[in-house]
Amino acid sequence: MKVAMLPLKKLFGAVVSVRNVFYDKGWVKEQGVSVPVVSVGNLTVGGTGKTPTLKYCVQTLLNKGVAVGVVSRGYKGHFKGVQRVHLQKLNGAFYYGDEPFMLASSFPGVPVYVGSDRVLAAQKLLEENPQIQVILADDAFQHRRLKRDLNIVVLDATVPQKDYELLPYGRAREPLTALNRADLLILNKVNLISKPQKRGRLLFLKEYLQRELPFVEGGYKIEKYEEIFSGEEVDLSQKEVVLVSGIGQPSSFKELVRKDGLQVEHHFAFPDHSEFEEKDLQDIISYCEQTERSYIVVTEKDAVKLRLRQTVKDSVLVKWVVAHLSLFFEKGQEILDEHLQSLV
Structure with a gap:
């Protein structure tokens, strides 16, 4: 089965590489908005801890008195276009997607907008909420069209090295070298592995970095x-x-x-x-x-x-x-x- 996936892995890798070259060379332009944007994303599909990390960022900024908003893809939601998440919406968790609905429930005063086009979502958020000072973009590391001022990538410490193979062979959305676009790396769930395993993960990841990047080590409780x-x-x-x-x-x-x-x-x-x-x-x-x-x-x-x-x-x-x-x-x-x- 794995051997049969190799051609698909190569095709996926070629598409990702071409897309990244277009952005790296400036042939496709990033679009900014009028306030700073923080992207919280990951490299592998599913379960790294990006949403709890985003919640931490929201709470930290709120504690500083900063007005924040959130944009999300609204994965598996049934909405059309760009919409604000309303907690009163019937079956809202299914309509908007579970993660944005959870975020809106956790922070009722924070506007959360969903849309596959994160640029349009950010623009509409600011148009309807001009008081917002910082936007947090959930799962936006690969959504490069939205220009960001801080790129945070969350990595799962429990993920074995083989899972960093590209989809569909492994679980990676991009090659590990894409981490060089990040400003900050968070190695999450370190409390679920041993210290020797953690050292091994850090050494493995650092092999792909072309510059010194700060690592934050976190876990769940x-x-x-x-x-x-x-x-x-x-x-x-x-x-x-x-x-x-x-x-x-x-x-x-x-x-x-x-x-x-x-x-x-x-x-x-x-x-x-x-x-x-x-x-x-x-x-x-x-x-x-x-x-x-x-x-x-x-x-x-x-x-x-x-x-x-x-x-x-x-x-x-x-x-x-x-x-x-x-x-x-x-x-x-x-x-x-x-x-x-x-x-x-």
């Missing part, structure tokens, strides 16, 4: 568990739980829950950005009732969709619980903060 509807905090200490997720790296979620002291009895791992069909959820409920498991733990991203499903609403014997994660830094947090501070 679970702050609390909350009932999915009421928001009431739930104590799951030493409990046996079932996990349900539709994220890019479900193994990282499972390992994090285990490290927090919970016993994972089973993990129902769906594809990233899953819409969670009612039949699948009914099967999960049946499994929990048969095995006498009382708690299902989900991610914040998945919760915005699961709250809309009737099976979850009707669940009585089984409680659906959201694990709230936060980003912490083992090294270099001050570097990230200084870069953000320099924008205003």
